[in-house]
Amino acid sequence: MYTTPDLRELGGANVYLRNCASRDVLGLLSNKWVCLVLGSLSSGPRRFGALRRHLDGITQKMLTQTLRELERAGLVDRRVFPTTPPQVEYGLTPLGENLETLLGSVRTWSEEHIDAITAARAAYDERAAQAPKPL
Amino acid sequence: MYTTPDLRELGGANVYLRNCASRDVLGLLSNKWVCLVLGSLSSGPRRFGALRRHLDGITQKMLTQTLRELERAGLVDRRVFPTTPPQVEYGLTPLGENLETLLGSVRTWSEEHIDAITAARAAYDERAAQAPKPL
DNA sequence: CGGCATCCTTATGGATACTG
DNA sequence: CAGTATCCATAAGGATGCCG
Numbered sequence: 001m002y003t004t005p006d007l008r009e010l011g012g013a014n015v016y017l018r019n020c021a022s023r024d025v026l027g028l029l030s031n032k033w034v035c036l037v038l039g040s041l042s043s044g045p046r047r048f049g050a051l052r053r054h055l056d057g058i059t060q061k062m063l064t065q066t067l068r069e070l071e072r073a074g075l076v077d078r079r080v081f082p083t084t085p086p087q088v089e090y091g092l093t094p095l096g097e098n099l100e101t102l103l104g105s106v107r108t109w110s111e112e113h114i115d116a117i118t119a120a121r122a123a124y125d126e127r128a129a130q131a132p133k134p135l
Numbered sequence: 136m137y138t139t140p141d142l143r144e145l146g147g148a149n150v151y152l153r154n155c156a157s158r159d160v161l162g163l164l165s166n167k168w169v170c171l172v173l174g175s176l177s178s179g180p181r182r183f184g185a186l187r188r189h190l191d192g193i194t195q196k197m198l199t200q201t202l203r204e205l206e207r208a209g210l211v212d213r214r215v216f217p218t219t220p221p222q223v224e225y226g227l228t229p230l231g232e233n234l235e236t237l238l239g240s241v242r243t244w245s246e247e248h249i250d251a252i253t254a255a256r257a258a259y260d261e262r263a264a265q266a267p268k269p270l
Numbered sequence: 271c272g273g274c275a276t277c278c279t280t281a282t283g284g285a286t287a288c289t290g
Numbered sequence: 291c292a293g294t295a296t297c298c299a300t301a302a303g304g305a306t307g308c309c310g
Contacts, residue, residue, distance in 0.1 A: 287296085
């Protein structure tokens with residue numbers, strides 16, 4: 001009886017199961033902007049407009065959407081100052097800061113190894129171009 | 136003259152610029168499956184079918200696509216044994232293993248903090264439900 | 271300023287069928 | 291077994307306009 005063959009293969013690390021909740025968190029990080037927004041806030045709270053300018057290329061919609069998602073997940077908190085015009089400031093929660101330390105190292109890794117990756121891609125493409133199935 | 140106002144705001148961490156190549160790497164990680172595939176390979180090489188079974192829920196298409204992308208980036212290597220039927224084995228390159236140490240801690244974080252996130256989301260939703268703009 | 275609502279285009283990903 | 295190719299549904303994301 002093969003009820004749970006997967007678990008026997010590697011020994012039950014649960015992110016690998018379809019309905020494991022922790023996959024949600026990976027899904028969260030699978031947002032192109034999440035890592036950058038958290039990084040941008042790691043140096044201190046910022047207002048909406050400042051974030052928008054800092055995260056070159058993000059649209060208003062995606063910034064709003066990303067911030068809501070992060071706020072809902074308890075990673076970012078939102079402080080409203082009822083001035084005129086209204087000011088809204090975003091900052092990391094303790095949980096957000098905790099995650100940021102990991103994401104920061106991922107961003108650093110990206111910057112440090114982008115050259116190696118670019119080179120690997122070029123090499124791969126060249127190999128692929130040279131052996132284009134000569135039928 | 137405001138040629139590069141963004142850099143003065145935070146001091147030149149370049150992932151934040153639109154055309155910075157390191158954003159590509161973040162884009163790579165923005166693939167729902169990348170983190171899981173690399174994690175699945177962290178315990179040793181695996182064959183295509185084994186990966187597919189281990190990563191519960193992945194389709195054949197997405198697995199192929201993800202593996203190609205990772206192979207092209209130099210994070211995974213692919214070894215073909217011309218047996219019948221053919222065997223194809225995937226494993227981490229040194230670069231891939233290096234990245235995996237970071238991603239592993241992200242997966243661990245996900246598993247450790249999923250409860251806090253779930254609770255935060257529930258609280259947020261409840262707050263939102265209780266203050267539905269009583270106009 | 272900091273949004274939300276709408277429209278519309280494109281990218282993503284699943285299902286299915288076929289191949290070496 | 292390990293793919294490739296095709297079709298199709300849905301979701302992601304950009305552009306625009308309006309509002310408190």
